[in-house]
Amino acid sequence: MSVESMRATADVLVIGSGAAGMYAAIEAARAGCSVLLADRSLIGRGGATVMAQMTVAVALGSQTPDHWTHHYQDTLKAGRGLCNEPLARLLCKDGPDCISEMDELGIGWARKDGRITQAMAPGHDRPRCVYVDFLNTGPAVSRTLRTAMNKTAGIRKAGDLCVVDLMRNDDEITGAVALHLGSGAPVVLSAKATIIATGGLTRLYRRNSASANMGGDGYALALRAGASLVDMEFVQFFPIGHLAPRLIGMDPIMWDPFRYKLGGRLLNGRMEEFTQNYGVAEDGKYLITRDVGSYAIIKEVAAGRGSPHGGVFLSFQHVPEADLREAFGPVIDRLAENGIDLGKMPIEVSPIAHYHMGGIAADAQMHTELPGLFAAGEAVGGANGANRLSGNAITEALVFGRRSGRSAAVYAQKIRATPDQSANARASIELISASSGRELNTADMVQTLQAAMQDDVGALRSGTGLRRALATIDRLSEELGALPPGDGKGFDMRRIDWFDLRNMLLVARVVAQAAVARTETRGAQQREDYPHLSADWELNQFVGLHDGHILLSKTSTQTRAAAS
């Protein structure tokens, strides 16, 4: 090999250290495998898990009798006919066990009279969402799994590793090549089994509720290696993301728990309730699902009935101060530091990119189409169909993470030795070591892409807008070129952006093309030019990359369910 690279070897490589990745690492290590857990940020800090505010949906039946089949029916209904049923079944069936294990690990689920509290959330037929007070669910999940991981032998952890490509030996995935952010050097990570747990793609959008490292890397890695993606047009917008006044130190989706506990009222710019005009009369409760809520808010704004910053109002002014204090304790003081007094003023909210229903195609063992490659958590496509039910994301991260760790361990234990990687890794190592010498404003390019996606591939779409976004993606891809800019030393932001854009532009193109092809409105795909659900489109779109070209194919949901 012409270029120097660093190396590491493990039975199982896990990419991404949110809940899915950490649970996968723990399970693979428990099964006797050596594990390398790589993350592009710090371990257990980036990604979406740590941002989760409150709800984890699970048929625990701790307060109200429940059974996983009820949760399953609600999940299928929310998915608007497109759920991958084996994956949805796994999520609902294994959920209670994972939640109980987290309880045993000391996460501290909120309790009343000794029983775990379960809150009501839109789309569920009964109170089903467990949580950790106050707005602490995500950080508590991360902390609990980090602690469990540190007590499990056989797991090595490495932050600041940005995976650039998977390595492939014939058909088999044999690890990955990463850019070590601290030094700028390439690293070859050899593994018998590889798990992608990189989360979703919300960074593609200007307004998003997740971390800066959620740019769809895992989808791009899988696609370039030859795996298929599914349901990529379905990006979930969270309707009531914080808009104004400026609020720092809080996640923009923080109003969700307030609505779970206290209801609240959504009002347009004229201070009138409006959700009843979109089929959901809330009457002070929290009933509207995410797809309908986002649509209703965008339509109110478009009709000139928006709030000053281009959203709608959310008001808790009718809630007594003592109730606010009881429900949110210290959070009320943090709001006060930002000049927000909920008893005296409404706040402004608008849709924000929140979660991706689509992802890597995988079976109920979390195995992708490629031998040696597994997926976990939000990176997996299909379980939630066209629209995800509130509370299913952390459940999915835990359940799919655990399952992928077990499956990868079984797979790795059948393989005797990893192959010589010199040929598999060469192209990626050379790319990491190369420099175009060009000046490129990569930060501006990211912002341009985010604007195009938000405006034209967002919660409300049209053929004209989608094609306009594709033209921007074409132009940015050309500007990006074939080689990264920068000096190649430690933490070169232009290079990091360049490798991110290489993934983001590919994934953005996939989302836009899948959205153009689906000529109907269903769940998170709302088309102005095709405003109705079409029975002909009860189909899942699969995406593959062939000779650098994106190819879409359709499969009937029913056919696939029957075959599995």
Added chain:
Amino acid sequence: MTERATLRIWRGLDAKAGGWENHEVLFEPGQSVLDGLRWIRVNHDPSLAIRFSCINANACKECMIELDGKTVYACTARLEPREMTLTPLSNKKLVRDLVTEIAPPAERFTQS
């Protein structure tokens, strides 16, 4: 209402051989120092290095820097209409500009 902050930023790859850069940033009251640094990357210089992931939520705890010699999170420190001096953490190994090695030793990459 728009105000103006001057961010005086230490930059370099070697703790002993860095330099200072001044950037004027227009901001609205309530915005964070991290908002200002992200604005500089887009509008002045994309090579400015800062470590962050959650942007706004103070959840990832990655954006620790020193503001006027005191350790802060860039995402919760607010921009003010004055000169604000930003330096990398003085008790951590420098990587570049405002980025330092803050991961626990057991969570850093080592060869095997």
